[in-house]
Amino acid sequence: MSTDFTQALEVIGLISLACTIISPLLLWLFTYQPETT
Structure with missing residues (x-):
């Protein structure tokens, strides 16, 4: 019964x-965008 609950907790974790x-x-990539486009 509790296997689905623990599985969902593992997925959420x-x-x-x-x-x-x-x-x-992602934040670092967006802030460190090179000038070359």
Whole structure:
């Protein structure tokens, strides 16, 4: 019964972890855009 709940928690945890890792990288990429276009 609780397997679906724990699986959902694992997925949510992985997504939040990926967001915390990717969002600073995206911010850095957007702020560090080179002048060459």
